[in-house]
Amino acid sequence: MADLFSPYKLAEVELKNRIVMSPMCTYSCTTRDGVAKRWHHIHYGARASGQVGMIVVEATAVSPEGRISPVDLGLWDDKHIAGMQELAETIKSEGSVAAIQLGHAGRKAGVPDAVGPSAVAFNERTQVPREMTVEDIEETILSFSQAARRAKTAGFDVIELHGAHGYLINQFLSPLANKRTDSYGGTLENRYRLLNQVIQQVKQHWSGPLMVRLSVEEYHQDGNHPGDYVTIAQWLKQQGVDLADCSSGGVAQARIKPFPGYQVPYAEKLRRETGIATGAVGLITSPLQAEEIVANHRAELVFLGRELLRNPNWPLYAARELGVKIKVPDQYQAGWPTVNAD
Template identity: 40%
Template sequence: MSLPLLFTPLELRGLTLRNRIVVAPMHQYAAVKGFPTDWHLMNAGRYAAGGVGLVMMESTKVERRGCGTVGDLGLWDDAFIPHLQRIVDFVHQCGTAVGIQLGHSGRKARTGRPWEGSRPLTADMGIDDWDAWDLVAPSAIAADDKSPVPRALSTAEVREVVEAFGRAAARANAAGFDTVEIHGAHGFLVHEFLSPTANQRTDQYGGNEANRRRFALEVAECVRANWPQDKPLFMRLSVDDDAGWSPADSVVLSRELKAVGVDVIDCSAGGMLARPVSSTPIGYGYQVPFAQRLREEAGIQTMAVGLIVHHDQAEQILREGKADLIALAREMLHNPNWAFDAACKMGIEDSFSLIPPAGGWWLQKRMAAMPSLMTSTHERKD
């Protein structure tokens, strides 16, 4: 039997992923003043120990004022490096690669946690460094009618934010990460610059389409300049946002991103408006067509994400050439051992070596005693 594509290693520059399964970035809302906690170690660790190829850690902010909530991770200071390195080392011990998403929430900063209502926070809530939490954006346009109006960044300040992305990438390298992903999606700062809805600037960062792409490209260039040549660079885009940014725009941008050294586009959608993108009714693999289109038309490697749930569904996406990598978020919350489980179901010979021996050794013995165990239903008698 030929090896399923899902378990075929993938080389990205100097990094070899042991399989094509990626944990999509998932905010944990659990950092303390930007520092990771034991929760982050446990969270990245459980996926790493579950056999995935790559864990992409959550959107980690390149500036204090870019934090979306009080629980955001930060990389705006060298002090964060050793704390993240501890997590990187642990994930590596499991044989898994680890990346970190670099982000800035822009006009969507300064909100409560989702399960607390995601409402804008206010100065009277006792946040000790409130004054450092300036709400900034390309233009003074609120995210929605419940959100405060942000301050438009000056041209010089835009360039400073670009540099902040670069410095955060250098720190991510110092912490030992294998890859970084620039967060250019979901209505946050980079996406805001791309958007004709959120960006109505009149300097070189706004106005026509090329100007709106400039910030994203400068961020990618600056991150690339601060990130080793032998390590891959990912960028997440909202390929379609239903608010003036289209898949055709994403094709043009992806070609340019490839030219400045981005290796993989992580294909998401939406986030500029409160409602989901109307061209993609939510269902199994609803964003896969975006990954396929960018792969075909921009000639860049892509990662598919969004309601990819089953191993045969994931394998089919790869077999049909629609993406190079498969990312899962909520299904990983449901089953952090998803990769190991998929390997067993797909009959991968050394599936037990995907997980640390403290689990794998015992499970292999159990299966040797009862070969049908991993695939059987309760009806089976053997």
């Protein structure tokens, strides 16, 4: 039995294997109101029938001004619950765990009136955000917790907070975007305050598994580096966060040359040095590569992004390549005679 296909318990929720669909915006809310569309059901449903262990639904905005684009999914209003409920049911009906990523784009918003920790733009082509007042911050923290309440009502099993890629939470964490002189800026502890309070508030409404996505390397000499994120991961663990999903970049403009598994060392470092469970992501494409990461305890879970855009049935191919028998959906058994466990 390959370790990639061993079950994993994320707090009380069991995944049938270690394969996770990484959150990926599909920019498909054509009505621009954040409401899920037929497309979302087809897209996530296909990966669920492809036997992905957990599906993380794309960055979903906790407030309209926090959208990455006007066509993002949203959970900023109760009107979003019905569509999300159907989506969670679709995912779960094929045996996948349904997770959702809650986010706020801050200064990287693709809609007008961007806000951020400080009035510093990401680059010359993006908006200069309005510096958030303490009232704005408190309102945003409440938006996260209200979105978590709605995700729970909709039946999601797991929540991921988007703390990476230079979006709002990451902007607060990073000295590159956060120039505040109040209790939300300055020291690492102060810059962590927003995330700390978001977690505390979310936990008022959410007792299920909680993951946080981090940009463990910011690719700028004045930014945060893996050592800073070891400290942050310790705080996350103390706050009862169940998994750190280890990505990188997006706060500073940086040219990097990604290679297979380039971010795995971040997942490995945080896991080894803090004991927090981690997810590895980034150019993980082959079954043997994924198996190696799990078997060598470099991360508990592997998150696949673009490979699952190419191939929704990747877990079935991986099972075949690793010589593992798994449950194949009845309707597809004729196509996978050597993989089916029945």
